[in-house]
Amino acid sequence: MGDLTIRPMRPDDVPEAERVSDDGFFELDTRLRRPSEPAPERRSEAHRASWLERTRHFLRTDPGGCWVAEDDTGMVGMATSYRRETLWCLATYAVVPGRQGQGIGKPLLAAALHHGRACTRGMLSSSADTKAVRVYRQAGFDLHPQMYLTGTLDRSTLPVVEKVREGSAADIDLMDSLDRSARGAGHGPDHELMLRSWRLLVSDTSTGSGYAYLNERGQLALLAASNRRTATRLLWGALADGAEQVALHHVTGANQWVLDVGLAARLELHQEGYLGLRGMKLPAPYVHNGALL
Numbered sequence: 659m660g661d662l663t664i665r666p667m668r669p670d671d672v673p674e675a676e677r678v679s680d681d682g683f684f685e686l687d688t689r690l691r692r693p694s695e696p697a698p699e700r701r702s703e704a705h706r707a708s709w710l711e712r713t714r715h716f717l718r719t720d721p722g723g724c725w726v727a728e729d730d731t732g733m734v735g736m737a738t739s740y741r742r743e744t745l746w747c748l749a750t751y752a753v754v755p756g757r758q759g760q761g762i763g764k765p766l767l768a769a770a771l772h773h774g775r776a777c778t779r780g781m782l783s784s785s786a787d788t789k790a791v792r793v794y795r796q797a798g799f800d801l802h803p804q805m806y807l808t809g810t811l812d813r814s815t816l817p818v819v820e821k822v823r824e825g826s827a828a829d830i831d832l833m834d835s836l837d838r839s840a841r842g843a844g845h846g847p848d849h850e851l852m853l854r855s856w857r858l859l860v861s862d863t864s865t866g867s868g869y870a871y872l873n874e875r876g877q878l879a880l881l882a883a884s885n886r887r888t889a890t891r892l893l894w895g896a897l898a899d900g901a902e903q904v905a906l907h908h909v910t911g912a913n914q915w916v917l918d919v920g921l922a923a924r925l926e927l928h929q930e931g932y933l934g935l936r937g938m939k940l941p942a943p944y945v946h947n948g949a950l951l
């Protein structure tokens with residue numbers, strides 16, 4: 659275990675960074691699992707491939723936001739972060755399980771935060787790990803509890819969904835402007851990444867506009883809208899087109915409309931982790947993504 663080095667991530671580090679993050683989150687899920695929850699699973703090959711693609715994307719757009727920690731045993735920690743307009747976001751942050759709580763994570767996060775030093779806003783989705791919440795609060799983030807809904811979709815509860823269409827790259831300007839209203843910054847190049855891998859639903863009428871992405875597992879991955887009515891319509895559209903086993907994550911207290919839809923669909927409500935915000939209020943109507951926020 660010799661001296662610790664914190665250095666910028668390189669493209670050839672990405673597979674090792676993925677292993678560090680998978681080990682870190684698998685151990686976290688095992689440690690924090692409630693008895694009523696199913697046993698945690700390792701990342702699937704498909705999930706691993708999308709993690710690698712997303713991390714390479716961050717490394718391309720923000721080489722100064724992606725860092726690794728290493729000593730003579732190899733890579734022991736990683737953090738990826740990026741700037742979009744005036745917003746800094748933390749995508750992934752992990753230290754290998756046997757080395758946590760030994761002062762590796764803090765300087766790693768400091769390096770990523772330095773990348774966002776000129777940004778007026780910050781956003782991250784925090785696990786419930788006691789060390790993670792400690793460093794985020796110390797870095798000035800307000801922590802807002804996240805809820806999630808799960809269950810088997812009862813299709814008899816689905817309303818008729820109208821005024822929702824498939825989206826495309828031609829919707830990026832519209833989506834960036836909705837992002838700016840919700841979180842102060844467009845997703846910019848992240849829309850290109852999401853469009854490559856996910857399905858996009860758009861609603862754009864004279865009374866409101868919004869969009870929703872469904873990920874490769876058929877789950878809602880991100881939603882933004884100009885009003886609750888449009889957001890509600892899009893969420894029903896996403897449920898109707900998504901997986902039968904629903905996992906609707908990252909719901910904050912400012913988005914009670916998600917609970918109205920989820921409970922009407924007979925899903926169960928739970929709580930997990932926090933949305934960390936700096937220099938901004940809770941986005942609404944909005945359902946953030948864990949890494950692309």
Ligand SMILES: CC(C)(COP(=O)(O)OP(=O)(O)OC[C@H]1O[C@@H](n2cnc3c(N)ncnc32)[C@H](O)[C@@H]1OP(=O)(O)O)[C@@H](O)C(=O)NCCC(=O)NCCS
Nearest residue numbers: 751752753758759760761762763764784785787788789790
């Ligand atoms: C979150 C994580 C990256 C932090 O890295 P780390 O190397 O463990 O953190 P550090 O050792 O630098 O410690 C951070 C703080 O937690 C404190 N800490 C250490 N062990 C602790 C424990 N068991 N309980 C509570 N706080 C603890 C440290 O003292 C330090 O606070 P301080 O500077 O005020 O003293 C790492 O613990 C991890 O990978 N956790 C699992 C994955 C995860 O939750 N990632 C974040 C996802 S958003």
